[in-house]
Amino acid sequence: MAVQFAVVALRASGVTAEVDVLPDPADPEHLATVRVTGRGEPDATDVRAAAAIGARHTDRAPFLPEPLPAGLVDRLQAEAGRDGVWLKPISRTEEEAAVAVLLDQGEQLEQHDPAYLAELQAWLRTDPDAPDGVPVAALPTESRATNFAVRDFAGGSGPRPTPATPADEVLRVS
Structure with a gap:
């Protein structure tokens, strides 16, 4: 996101960039x-x-079961495309499962990397007025509706996902 933010900020200040x-x-x-x-x-x-x-900010709460508003994905794709970014809607069960498995594998690898865990802890913030970082209040307190691990900002000490729904409930974009 930092690179994309830099490009957006440059463009807003009248500078073009690649x-x-x-x-x-x-x-x-x-x-x-x-x-x-x-x-x-x-x-x-x-x-x-x-x-x-x-x-x-990132919302780490469970996804709502409602479909996205009509036209939202098209607008997001068009806006992202302005900046050379692509957006791939994940709408088929096999895509959802593949993404969930890849995220799970990445999270499992990261949870065994001491440098990664130290960086995660360094980014946690208890001060709600901190100018950066991940506020502790943003961490999910309830189980996520997924059978797969999601990024654990609490470094293994936070809530863990509990098997609750089939893989096709991980993320549904309608």
């Missing part, structure tokens, strides 16, 4: 290079998007 993702195969830690390419006139959408960066 992003090279994973530009150096010899350096897998170098995730992206943002290159200023010129000047451009920001429009109202650019300014609104940049202003929203500070308010952005």
